[in-house]
Amino acid sequence: RKEVEQDPGPFNVPEGATVAFNCTYSNSASQSFFWYRQDCRKEPKLLMSVYSSGNEDGRFTAQLNRASQYISLLIRDSKLSDSATYLCVVNTDKLIFGTGTRLQVFP
């Protein structure tokens, strides 16, 4: 079993839609969690950290469920510019990156 698992997608959604991604991790001792965004042929960039209490940044909401060992990312009112690959990242002694979920927003 991979340490961090994500549905690779692609998720094809129209502008304005709400879309959610989940990510599961295998190590219950994992300490911190992040979502990074990676545009095609570009470097990853931090989108948001994920806190136990859940956190929101504009149209983006991240949640952590330690009991079930999963992290989620919700994007509301999708924009064309949200099209990218979203990487789930788990800190277990070092950062473990998922393979990413690809999102394509169409007009």
Added chain:
Amino acid sequence: GAGVSQSPSNKVTEKGKDVELRCDPISGHTALYWYRQSLGQGLEFLIYFQGNSAPDKSGLPSDRFSAERTGGSVSTLTIQRTQQEDSAVYLCASNPDRGWYNEQFFGPGTRLTVL
């Protein structure tokens, strides 16, 4: 300010040759990380430098891979006797302090192709 820079941006080499990849972290960042990203794969940790501490080399896939960091700034990743399976994008990242907990700032990567 200037971000993390890497050179070359692309490198094509023949199997069996040695290659050197360079990373310039953000000025003042004490932590530096190397990753590689193969097609369809997640980022794979290779090596981590923190200040003057001994580097964490636990991610290096074989003894053909080595890295050094001179003067606590620029880092070079060397791959000896390259193999086709070494083809990947090699990404460097830095952050201001010892921080797996903190945001990592990535460079644009070096795309290595081994023929």
